[in-house]
Amino acid sequence: AAHPHCALMLSESRVVTSLYSLITEKQEDDEIVLQILFAFYQLLQVEAPRVSLLQQTQLVVYLLDLLLDKSAAIRRMADRCLDVVIETDDSWAAQIRQRKFEMHNKEWLEAVDEDEAEEYQDAVALNNAMSNLDMQQGDEYDDEYGEGEYDADAAGVRLRQPLDASQLDDE
CATH class of the missing domain: 1.20.5 (Single alpha-helices involved in coiled-coils or other helix-helix interfaces)
Incomplete structure (x- = not known):
C-alpha cells in the first residue's frame, strides 16, 4: 500500500472495505488493529484509496474513537492517520481539529x-x-x-x- 500503484489497485478491489470490516470485528485484538491502522495510514497517502475510505466508510469517526484507546501505539497510529486526513481533506479538517482539541483539553x-x-x-x-x-x-x-x-x-x-x-x- 506504500506504493501509489499498489494503493490504487487495492482501492479498486474489495480489500479496503474488507480491512474496515475487519478492524471493527477484531477491535479487541490490539496487534491486528495496529496493523490495519498502518495499512490505512499507507492507503490514506494516495488519493483514490483515501477518497474511497473517507466516502464509503466511517473511518474518521472510528479513528477519533481510537484516540481514546488504552493502547498508546494505537492512539499514536490513529492520530497519524487523522493528521493525513487533516492535510488532505478540508471537509474533515475542522471537525478533526475540534475533536482533538476537546480530547487534549478535556480536563481543562x-x-x-x-x-x-x-x-x-x-x-x-x-x-x-x-x-x-x-x-x-x-x-x-x-x-x-x-x-x-x-x-x-x-x-x-x-x-x-x-x-x-x-x-x-x-x-
Missing part, C-alpha cells in the same frame, strides 16, 4: 464548566441570602418601630413613620 474544559457552574450557584446563593437578609431586617424593623412604608428614594430603607403626601410638597 471540564474544570472551566465546573467553575462556571460553581459561579452560578454562588451567585444564586448570594442572591437568596441577600433576599432573606432584607426580609429579616424588614421584619426586625417592623417589630421595633411598627409597620411603615418604603421610601422610594432609599430602596429597601423603611421610614420610621408612614409617608404623608404633605411632607413631599415641602421638599
